[in-house]
Structure formats: C-alpha cells, structure tokens
Amino acid sequence: MLLLIDRFTGAKKGLDGLTKLAKLDFLLRYPAMLERLLAEDGISWPPGVQPTSAERLAVESRMTRYKYGPWDQRYYSILGSLVARDLVTYGATDRAEFRITASGAVAAAMLAETDEWVVVAKRVTLLKKHFNKSGSTLKTLIYDRLPDAVDRPWRTEI
Numbered sequence: 001m002l003l004l005i006d007r008f009t010g011a012k013k014g015l016d017g018l019t020k021l022a023k024l025d026f027l028l029r030y031p032a033m034l035e036r037l038l039a040e041d042g043i044s045w046p047p048g049v050q051p052t053s054a055e056r057l058a059v060e061s062r063m064t065r066y067k068y069g070p071w072d073q074r075y076y077s078i079l080g081s082l083v084a085r086d087l088v089t090y091g092a093t094d095r096a097e098f099r100i101t102a103s104g105a106v107a108a109a110m111l112a113e114t115d116e117w118v119v120v121a122k123r124v125t126l127l128k129k130h131f132n133k134s135g136s137t138l139k140t141l142i143y144d145r146l147p148d149a150v151d152r153p154w155r156t157e158i
Contacts, residue, residue, distance in 0.1 A: 006108035014099030019135025
C-alpha cells in the first residue's frame, strides 16, 4: 500500500479513491491477472519483473469478492496505521484521497531498494505507467477483461 500511494502521489494530487487503491492492489497481488491485461494491450513485462511460475499458481494474499469486485477488509486498518505513523495522509477533498508524506516517501524509497520489494516496486511503476485510471475505469476494465476474478459469489476468496 505504501509503495502504491507513494508512486501515485503527484505534486498536486494523491491516489484518488478506495476503489482505485483496491483495483491497483488487486493487480499488484495477482501478477498473473496483470499479465493478462498487459498481453491484451500488447505490453510486455520489463525484464526481471514478470511473474515467476510460482506466482502464476499462488497469491501473496487472499482477497474476497464483494459487491464491487476484489476487496480486502484490512484496507481501513492498514490505511489508519500508515496515517498514524505519519507515512500517509488523507487528502483535503470530500472524496477519499491518499497522499504520501515526506517521511512516507523516504520509507517507500528505502523499501523499494530492498531485495524483497524491488520487483513489487517495479510493478507499481508499471501500473502507474499503464493503469493510472480512475477507480471506476479500473473496475470496469477488471469486470470486462478478467471475468473469472469477479464471476463468483460474494464473500468468496479469489
């Protein structure tokens, strides 16, 4: 979450909306799903960023199918924890917006350089480049092009 919010925070705007955060998180957690979207658009993985064979069969963390697609009930507590640690702040708009703080940017940069997170950080950059769309647009894209991820009963694991 920290890496996503960091990369999607610009000079004047943060990551706009819980829907956008959830859909980007879904594509990050499920690189095989992201790979399908990239392939349909004729986009290749950058070297060293493509999913491993193990990642194609497993997931980093389960998500649950809710009314509006993949969702993780931990978002609120994770975001609250990041805010409490002064790594992220909420935007000053009526809509949910998440912005990285100065200390959050330092932490994200340090995290992105570690062996454990370097590939994830590069995938976040790939998401920013090709999927920096509204939450609604991302939701529609996932529903239209990844029906197997959303064509299941509510409250079941993906």
